[in-house]
Amino acid sequence: MLRSVWGVTVDNYAWINLGSLPFAFSQRNKFTVIGCDDFALITGSNGGDFSSGCLGLCRRSNDVPGGYCSGIGCCQTSIPKGLKTYNVTLTTLSNHTGVVSFNPCGFAFLGEEDSFQFRGVQDLTNASEFYSRVKSMVPTVLEWVIESNRSCREANECKGNSSCSDTDIGGYRCSCNSGYVGNPYLDPGCQDINECDDKSNLRCFGRCINTTGSYNCTCWPGYTGDAKTPDGCRPISNGSKFPVMIIASDEMIFSFISYVALVFGFLATLLGVTGIFFGIRKRKLIKLREKFFEQNGGVFLKQKLNAPGTSDAMIMFSSEQLRKATDNYSEERMVGRGGFGVVYKGILPDKRVVAIKKSKLVDRMLVQFCLHMKENCKIYLLWQTVRWRIQ
Numbered sequence: 001m002l003r004s005v006w007g008v009t010v011d012n013y014a015w016i017n018l019g020s021l022p023f024a025f026s027q028r029n030k031f032t033v034i035g036c037d038d039f040a041l042i043t044g045s046n047g048g049d050f051s052s053g054c055l056g057l058c059r060r061s062n063d064v065p066g067g068y069c070s071g072i073g074c075c076q077t078s079i080p081k082g083l084k085t086y087n088v089t090l091t092t093l094s095n096h097t098g099v100v101s102f103n104p105c106g107f108a109f110l111g112e113e114d115s116f117q118f119r120g121v122q123d124l125t126n127a128s129e130f131y132s133r134v135k136s137m138v139p140t141v142l143e144w145v146i147e148s149n150r151s152c153r154e155a156n157e158c159k160g161n162s163s164c165s166d167t168d169i170g171g172y173r174c175s176c177n178s179g180y181v182g183n184p185y186l187d188p189g190c191q192d193i194n195e196c197d198d199k200s201n202l203r204c205f206g207r208c209i210n211t212t213g214s215y216n217c218t219c220w221p222g223y224t225g226d227a228k229t230p231d232g233c234r235p236i237s238n239g240s241k242f243p244v245m246i247i248a249s250d251e252m253i254f255s256f257i258s259y260v261a262l263v264f265g266f267l268a269t270l271l272g273v274t275g276i277f278f279g280i281r282k283r284k285l286i287k288l289r290e291k292f293f294e295q296n297g298g299v300f301l302k303q304k305l306n307a308p309g310t311s312d313a314m315i316m317f318s319s320e321q322l323r324k325a326t327d328n329y330s331e332e333r334m335v336g337r338g339g340f341g342v343v344y345k346g347i348l349p350d351k352r353v354v355a356i357k358k359s360k361l362v363d364r365m366l367v368q369f370c371l372h373m374k375e376n377c378k379i380y381l382l383w384q385t386v387r388w389r390i391q
Contacts (some may be wrong), residue, residue, distance in 0.1 A: 001357075002200075007223060007287055007299040009015075010092040012087050012089070012108075013087070013088070013090075014087070014088050015086065015087040016085065016086060017084070017085040017087070018085060018142075018282070019085075019336070020148070022083050022144050022146065022147070022148045023084075023142045023143065023144050023149075024046070024081075024082045024083060024142065024143045024144075024145075024169040025079060025083040025086070025110065025140070025142060026085070026112075026115070026141040026143045027080075027081055027140070027143060027146070028112050028113060028141045029079060029110050029111055029112055029113065029140055029141055030076045030077065030078060030079075030108050030110075030111070030112075030113040030116075031052065031054060031076065031077050031078075031079060031088075031108070031109075032054070032069065032075070032107075032108070032109055032110075032111065032116065033055070033075045033076075033078045033090070033106070033107070033108045034073070034074055034106060034107040034108075034118070034123060034124070034130070035053040035054045035055060035056040035073070035092070035096075035103060035105070035107065035124070036057060036058035036061060036064075036073055036089060036096070036099040036102075036103045036106075036108025036124065037056075037057070037092050037093050037094050037095070037096045037097075037098065037099055037106065038051060038054045038056045038091070038092055038093070038106030038107075038108070039053065039056075039090075039091050039092075039093060039120070040053070040054050040088060040089065040090045040091070040108035041053045041081070041088070041089045041168055042054075042077075042086055042087070042088050042110075042195075043086065043087050044079075044082050044083050044084075044085050044086030044087060045083075045084065045085050046081065046082040046083045046084060046169070046212045050079070050080050050083065050086075052077050052079075053077070054075035054077045054108075055071075055074065055075055055189075056073060056074060056075045056106065057071075057072070058072045058099065058103075059098065059099070059123070060103040061101075061103075061121045061125075063125065064120050064121050064312045065120060066118065066119050066120025066121070066122070067116050067117065067118065067119075067120070068118060068134065072367050073103075073118070073120070073121075073123075073124055074118040074123075076113070076264045079110070081168050081169065082167075083171035084169070086110070088108055088110075090106065090107075090108040091104055102121060102125050102126060103124040103125065105127040105283075107127075107130070107131070107134070108177055109134060109138070110140055111134065111138035111139065111140055111310065112139050112140065112141050114259075115137060115138045115139060116134070116137075116138045124260075133225075143167075143169065145167050145169060145170060145171030145172060145173055146171055146172055147171050147172070147174065148169070148170040148171040149170065149171070149234075150171060150172065151166050151171075151172055152164035152165065152166050152172045155172050155174075156173035157174055157185055158184055158189075159174070159183075159185060159186060159187055159188065159190070160183055160187070160188050160189025160190065161176060161177050161184075161189050161190040161191070161192075161213070162174050162176050162177060162180070162184030162189055162190050163175060163177055164173060165166070165337045170222070176189075176190035176220070177190065177213060178213065178214075179193055179195070179213035179314075180192055180193060181193055181216045182260060186266050191347070192210075192212055192213060195208070195210060195212045195214070195215040196208035196209070196212075196214075196215055201243045203217075203228050204217035204227055204228060205217075205227055205228070205229065205231075205233070206218055206220055206223070206227030207219070207220055207227070207228055207234060208234075218232065219232075219233035222235060222236055223235055223236065238323070245304030250253045266363060285286075320357060321349075322346070323355065324346055325346035325347055326345070326346050326356055327355070328385070329342075329344055329358065330344075333345045335355065341357050341358050342357070342358050343355050343356070343357045343358075344356045344357075344358065
């Protein structure tokens with residue numbers, strides 16, 4: 001770094017020559033001049049002559065912006081590609097006599113552009129702090145090559161899955177092919193990248209499948225379109241044989257599972273409540289049947305059935321047996337009609353023909369039992385009475 005100081009009238013001069021070394025100054029560097037009364041000239045060679053300059057001028061401290069080089073207090077210029085040698089001359093125009101109160105010194109240096117930020121008047125005023133900061137934090141970047149006097153036609157250093165490229169500064173370099181990472185100069189060379197695992201840089205909104213040196217990105221089954229753009233996949237038409245479904249991410253899978261679990265949980269709760277409701281209703285119905293069974297002579301019937309010698313005289317019929325015997329109370333089986341009921345012809349399983357009288361005072365409750373005597377019998381219902389006799 002060159003420095004011009006107030007009161008010094010001689011020019012400041014510096015030079016660097018990389019010569020035959022396989023290095024060159026990178027274009028990531030910028031030639032920078034700091035000061036309000038300073039001019040710097042840079043000349044050099046990159047296989048041809050090069051010259052450029054930068055002028056820093058300002059009159060008042062309030063005119064100097066901070067945060068970037070605007071040409072007021074801070075000036076920057078680019079260098080050519082492949083620069084291997086340069087000379088710098090820094091000159092103060094008026095020995096800082098008009099600006100010494102806030103800018104006693106001027107500076108010139110070649111350094112990485114992204115590493116330097118101009119802080120305005122602070123950098124002009126505090127020369128020693130600025131000098132130390134730039135020397136410790138602003139590097140000069142060099143590019144390098146293999147064998148500056150050779151080309152890729154003679155190269156044998158590039159290992160697996162890498163390629164050779166000639167440079168503008170002479171020589172050549174090896175670099176990993178697209179889709180590979182590693183050191184291209186050491187065996188076994190560059191290794192395949194699994195792009196599907198790199199979620200932060202992956203541009204795939206469908207199914208990602210890693211391939212050697214690359215990856216495939218396709219829409220999920222049931223969808224078609226461009227999976228590399230957001231919302232690029234659309235459902236296939238209804239006539240397709242594929243089912244319509246989409247699983248684009250772990251979040252969507254989790255949401256789908258949560259939704260299914262919620263639906264099944266709701267159905268299970270609904271079935272449980274329904275089961276409890278019908279269970280309570282069934283218990284009430286059983287109690288109601290028992291009540292009507294007792295009111296319609298059920299206790300007497302039980303006593304008769306349990307009495308010795310009555311098992312052949314009494315037979316218990318269910319409502320289903322009566323329906324079957326009358327062909328579900330078919331009109332073709334009807335043999336008579338009275339003021340209190342209808343008489344049907346019934347055929348028992350043992351082929352005996354009977355007459356079954358069904359009361360008009362019928363409720364929809366099931367028939368509970370039937371008392372069968374040798375001549376006449378009453379069939380007791382919860383809320384109905386049916387009479388029948390053996391023909």
